[in-house]
C-alpha cells in the first residue's frame with residue numbers, strides 16, 4: 001500500500017490519468033491512494049495568484065514560495081514523516097527502473113509539480129529531498145513526469161498486476177527487451193503465428209522467447225547488453 005500526494009496547479013490532470021486503467025483498478029481495490037492538492041488553494045492573496053515576475057528579469061513567471069510551502073505543510077499533517085518530496089525538473093537525476101524499485105518501498109511519496117519557469121529556489125531548499133527528471137527533453141510542467149513515476153511505481157506494488165508473475169518475470173529477463181506477442185487469429189494478412197507458440201512445448205517456447213528477446217535487444221538496444 002502506497003499513498004501519493006501530488007502538489008500541482010492541475011489536480012484534475014493527475015486524478016483523471018491515475019483513475020484510468022490499471023492504476024484506477026488498484027485505487028478501487030485499495031492498493032494505492034492518490035491525493036492531488038491544488039497549490040492555488042494555498043495562495044496567500046485575495047486574487048489567488050501563485051506566480052510572479054522573476055527577480056533579475058527574464059522570460060516567463062516563477063511560482064511563489066509561500067503557496068507551495070503551505071500546501072506541503074498541509075500534506076505533512078496527514079502523513080507519517082519523514083517522507084520524501086520529489087520535485088520534477090529537467091535538471092534532476094534521470095528516473096529509472098532501479099529508482100522506481102527504491103521508491104516503491106515507501107509508504108508515502110510527495111510529488112511537487114512546477115510550471116512556468118520554475119519555483120522560487122528558497123522553498124525548494126526547505127522541502128525537496130529528490131530532484132528527478134524523466135529524460136532529456138523539455139515538458140511544460142511536472143504533471144506528466146509525476147504520472148510516469150507513479151505509474152511505474154504502482155505496477156511494482158503487491159496485487160496491482162493481475163498476473164502476479166508479470167513484475168517478477170520481467171526482472172528475470174532483466175535488461176532485455178520483450179519478445180513479440182501474438183493472439184488470434186492464427187493467420188492474419190497471410191502472416192502465420194510462429195509454429196513453436198502453437199506447439200504446447202513449454203521448454204521450447206521459453207527458449208524461443210529468450211532468443212527473440214536477445215535478438216531484439218541486439219538490434220534495437222545493444223547498449224542494454226553492454
Ligand code: 6GU
Nearest residue numbers: 088089134135137139145
Ligand atoms: Cl521532470 N519536467 C519538465 N518540465 N520537463 C521534463 C522533465 C520534468 N523530465 C523531462 N523533461
